[in-house]
Structures are given as C-alpha cells and as structure tokens.
Amino acid sequence: MGNIPSDHPRYTSLLLRDRLISGIQNGITSQHGLIAHGRGESFDYLLSERSLPTANQAARAAAAHITLAKNPVISVNGNSAALVPAEIVTLSELTGAAVEVNLFHRTEKRIESIISHLNSHGASNVKGISATSLIPGISHDRAKVAPDGLYAADVVLVPLEDGDRAEAFNKMGKTTLVIDLNPLSRSSQLATVPIIDNITRAIPNIISHFENISHLSPKELMDITINFDREAALEESERVIRNGINKL
Ligand code: PTJ
Numbered sequence: 001m002g003n004i005p006s007d008h009p010r011y012t013s014l015l016l017r018d019r020l021i022s023g024i025q026n027g028i029t030s031q032h033g034l035i036a037h038g039r040g041e042s043f044d045y046l047l048s049e050r051s052l053p054t055a056n057q058a059a060r061a062a063a064a065h066i067t068l069a070k071n072p073v074i075s076v077n078g079n080s081a082a083l084v085p086a087e088i089v090t091l092s093e094l095t096g097a098a099v100e101v102n103l104f105h106r107t108e109k110r111i112e113s114i115i116s117h118l119n120s121h122g123a124s125n126v127k128g129i130s131a132t133s134l135i136p137g138i139s140h141d142r143a144k145v146a147p148d149g150l151y152a153a154d155v156v157l158v159p160l161e162d163g164d165r166a167e168a169f170n171k172m173g174k175t176t177l178v179i180d181l182n183p184l185s186r187s188s189q190l191a192t193v194p195i196i197d198n199i200t201r202a203i204p205n206i207i208s209h210f211e212n213i214s215h216l217s218p219k220e221l222m223d224i225t226i227n228f229d230r231e232a233a234l235e236e237s238e239r240v241i242r243n244g245i246n247k248l
Pocket of ligand 1: 030
C-alpha cells in the first residue's frame with residue numbers, strides 16, 4: 001500500500017480503502033461502493049472498530065444457521081469482493097455454502113471480473129452469470145438470481161445489502177443473515193440475524209464459530225439460533241453508536 005507505514009494508527013482503515021480503490025481500478029467495485037464504505041466507516045468509528053459482544057453472538061448464530069441449512073448461499077457484491085475475497089472463499093469451502101455474485105449496479109463485465117477475482121483466491125463454481133430467476137417484488141437488477149443459487153437457498157448471507165431485497169428474501173421464507181454496520185438500516189432491522197459489525201471482522205468471526213460448533217447436534221445448533229436475541233443485538237449497537245462504548 002502506497003507509502004503508509006504499518007505502524008500508522010489508521011493503517012487497517014487505510015489498507016481497506018486501498019482495497020476498494022483497487023477494486024474500482026479492476027472493475028470489481030462500483031464508485032458508489034466508496035460512498036457506502038464511508039458510511040460504514042463512520043459507524044465503525046463510533047463502535048471503536050471492535051466487534052460488540054452481541055455482534056459476536058450474532059456471528060455464532062449465523063454459523064449455526066449455515067451449519068443447519070440445506071442450501072446456504074453467500075451473496076457477494078463489489079465491496080465484499082474487494083474487502084474479503086479470501087475469507088469468503090474460506091467460509092464457502094468450510095461450510096459448503098455456495099457463492100453467488102449479485103450486484104445492485106449490475107453489468108455482466110463486473111460480474112465476470114468479480115468471479116475471476118474470487119477464482120484467483122481459490123474459488124470455483126461461483127454463480128451469478130446465469131441469473132435467470134427473479135426475486136418477486138424487486139424492480140432493480142438485484143432481483144436477478146441463479147435458479148440453483150440465491151433463488152433456491154434456504155439461508156442467505158447478505159453483506160452490505162439494501163433493505164428491499166432482505167425484505168423480499170424474508171417474504172420468500174428464507175433465513176437472512178445480514179452484515180451491516182448500520183443497525184438502523186432496513187436490512188439490519190429486517191434480518192433474521194443482524195450482524196452489526198465490519199465485514200472484515202464478521203466473516204472471520206463466523207468462520208471461527210463454525211469451526212467451534214460444527215460438531216454439535218442439530219438440537220444444540222437449533223438452540224443457538226433460538227437463543228440469539230436479535231432485538232438485543234440491534235439495541236446494544238444503537239446504544240453504543242449514540243452514547244459511546246463506555247455506556248455499554
Ligand atoms: O457492488 P454493488 O453494485 O452491488 O453495490 C454495492 C453497494 C454497497 C454500493 C450497494 O449495495 C449500496 O449502495 O449499499 P448501501 O445502500 O449504501 O448500503 C451499504 C450498507 O453497508 C450501509 O448501511 C453501510 O453502513 C454498510 N457498510 C459499508 N461498509 C461496510 C458496511 N457494513 C459492514 N462492513 C463494511 N465494511
């Protein structure tokens with residue numbers, strides 16, 4: 001990364017910005033992705049750039065849902081592909097979840113660039129090119145999904161999502177695992193499991209929970225999903241953002 005020393009106090013943040021800029025240069029990330037990232041950064045700053053205990057519990061519940069799922073799918077957009085490509089591939093390989101590129105600012109060229117970026121991190125069989133099914137009730141391009149991917153999924157992991165698709169997935173009876181730093185966004189508010197955390201911490205967190213719980217019985221996994229308190233997770237993160245981490 002440029003000439004920023006690794007002991008710079010904002011090193012991690014600057015590194016992530018660099019990944020997104022490279023993402024734009026390589027045709028992966030949309031320019032709107034920078035604006036979305038800036039919004040995320042401001043929430044993360046107020047969360048002290050740390051995972052709250054409830055974000056950790058949410059990641060555990062997400063890992064349990066994925067383990068129990070018959071057909072879990074990880075949805076990937078231009079920001080998540082630029083920020084955490086290797087982690088997405090690891091999560092998919094460990095859990096057997098499929099990966100599908102699904103874009104708000106959809107072009108075939110971007111889909112292809114993202115798939116080859118994920119392939120260069122070890123992915124194979126990434127879906128998204130052949131998106132011949134439509135999610136009912138969505139009028140923009142995110143409605144276009146693979147019939148054997150997001151359309152058929154029972155559990156969907158949807159990072160940095162817009163609310164109307166999360167709502168549409170809910171209406172289709174799917175379990176929605178949303179990663180979003182904004183607890184007030186419609187996707188967070190509507191998610192079965194809102195993970196209010198940076199995707200760069202949330203995906204590694206889901207991976208390590210999966211490694212710890214994947215041996216549990218279906219009943220024990222089910223208990224983890226049932227005992228997760230989504231309202232408490234939303235409330236805690238909003239309280240910290242409004243009042244500061246010391247009022248946790
Ligand atoms: O690649 P595309 O074409 O599919 O477009 C992707 C973006 C992200 C541009 C598009 O989905 C979009 O405009 O998203 P929104 O509506 O701005 O929502 C993005 C949400 O993600 C916001 O609530 C941000 O706070 C949140 N966010 C941004 N960066 C992160 C994040 N949440 C977790 N981790 C982040 N690093």
